[in-house]
Amino acid sequence: MNSKTENPVIMGLASQNSQLRGPVKASAGPGGGGPQTQTQMNQLKNISTINNGTQQQAQSMAATIKPGNEFEDYCLKRELLMGIFETGWEKPSPIQEESIPIALSGRDILARAKNGTGKNGAYLIPLLERQDLKKDNIQAMVIVPTRELALQVSQICIQVSKHMGGAKVMATTGGTNLPDDIMRLDDTVHVVIATPGRILDLIKKGAAKVDHVQMIVLDEADKLLSQDFVQIMEDIILTLPKNRQILLYSATFPLSVQKFMNSHLQIPYEIILMEELALKGVTQYYAYVTERQKVHCLNTLFSRLQINQSIIFCNSSQRVELLKHRNRVFHDFRNALCRNLVCTDLFTRGIDIQAVNVVINFDFPKLAETYLHRIGRSGHFGHLGLAINLITYDDCFNLKSIEEQLGREIKPIPSNIDKSLYVAEYHSEPAEDEKP
Numbered sequence: 001m002n003s004k005t006e007n008p009v010i011m012g013l014a015s016q017n018s019q020l021r022g023p024v025k026a027s028a029g030p031g032g033g034g035p036q037t038q039t040q041m042n043q044l045k046n047i048s049t050i051n052n053g054t055q056q057q058a059q060s061m062a063a064t065i066k067p068g069n070e071f072e073d074y075c076l077k078r079e080l081l082m083g084i085f086e087t088g089w090e091k092p093s094p095i096q097e098e099s100i101p102i103a104l105s106g107r108d109i110l111a112r113a114k115n116g117t118g119k120n121g122a123y124l125i126p127l128l129e130r131q132d133l134k135k136d137n138i139q140a141m142v143i144v145p146t147r148e149l150a151l152q153v154s155q156i157c158i159q160v161s162k163h164m165g166g167a168k169v170m171a172t173t174g175g176t177n178l179p180d181d182i183m184r185l186d187d188t189v190h191v192v193i194a195t196p197g198r199i200l201d202l203i204k205k206g207a208a209k210v211d212h213v214q215m216i217v218l219d220e221a222d223k224l225l226s227q228d229f230v231q232i233m234e235d236i237i238l239t240l241p242k243n244r245q246i247l248l249y250s251a252t253f254p255l256s257v258q259k260f261m262n263s264h265l266q267i268p269y270e271i272i273l274m275e276e277l278a279l280k281g282v283t284q285y286y287a288y289v290t291e292r293q294k295v296h297c298l299n300t301l302f303s304r305l306q307i308n309q310s311i312i313f314c315n316s317s318q319r320v321e322l323l324k325h326r327n328r329v330f331h332d333f334r335n336a337l338c339r340n341l342v343c344t345d346l347f348t349r350g351i352d353i354q355a356v357n358v359v360i361n362f363d364f365p366k367l368a369e370t371y372l373h374r375i376g377r378s379g380h381f382g383h384l385g386l387a388i389n390l391i392t393y394d395d396c397f398n399l400k401s402i403e404e405q406l407g408r409e410i411k412p413i414p415s416n417i418d419k420s421l422y423v424a425e426y427h428s429e430p431a432e433d434e435k436p
Helices: 010-014 034-052 055-062 078-086 094-104 119-129 147-160 178-184 196-204 230-238 255-264 291-304 323-334 368-375 393-406
Strands: 109-112 140-143 169-172 191-194 215-219 245-250 269-272 282-288 309-313 340-343 356-361 385-391
Touching (some): 078 147, 094 245, 119 140, 119 215, 140 196, 147 191, 191 196, 368 385
Parallel strands (some): 169 191, 282 385, 309 356, 356 385
């Protein structure tokens, strides 16, 4: 590999492979932290009234909350801990260390962290811990922009809560049978994971009763608060109790998110991990081509790279596919029945597919937030990834702009790319000059 191509943070990140399907750890009781754990819990209880305080009080109280190095440190229910460990989560990721104790305290959160950093666990763990299973009403909602993300989050939630004995999780999205969802809500549901339009329909019809909702999570908040969804989100918030807790998670926070935060969040605790996590583990290159050379360049990349699975992003909107076909394509890709997925941004937004190690921007995006979401498909927490951008003359301005916004130079692609940068088994081997 070209000696100029450096990624000094990969070694450190690879050693943290704790979030991704490690050996199942024996479950531990909620008292495993000893006296220090009890102190932390008392601090969390004392901070529960923080929304009524001043900004100065909030900062002072927040300073007393210490991130936990182990899940046992948060005094979680034993049954929840069992689900966490069986899911393969061994230790809290950085976003989980920051989020879980704050969310348990009842405080609003504004978190900026890329996909694949353990973000789902950061809000699902405190959400489940705070459920009162003796009650039969909806206590928490997770709002996501796409059907695929709703299904993924609901699967994780069901897996983590499976030992809790009675936690009822329901996913509801557009494109499915509305009367069926109304019937399902006749039974007990504690957690609803939904797309915005569908949950608002259910609320307006009186099927989803949200007057006891304590927590609402906006995952991929920048998309949920874009022009397409922002009015729907405003309408949803108006139906909730005034003392509800709001958690916002996204890789980017444009002005629309700032406006929503100022209107609805009460002294939010801000978590910004993008500087640490946005580009760690992902090696980025560009190839300068003409429009006519793109397909040939793509074929060359396929022949030379060692790809587990790849996603190729295009800017142009595709013809709307039948929902059944769309689900089948995604299902096949997720289950490794196909290796390469060509799609637009919305299709994979927030989707966590661990096998993806290469992302190719066939069409280069115009916005930094779009670029971040795309390369977030590779290089997940503890994993390595490769992002290759096909750049035409017309893309040069956008390339420079995105480099400046991210504070990172995207280098020209070398003739040979070191496999240790994006293939796990090569990364674990010592370099040639280090071998005896």
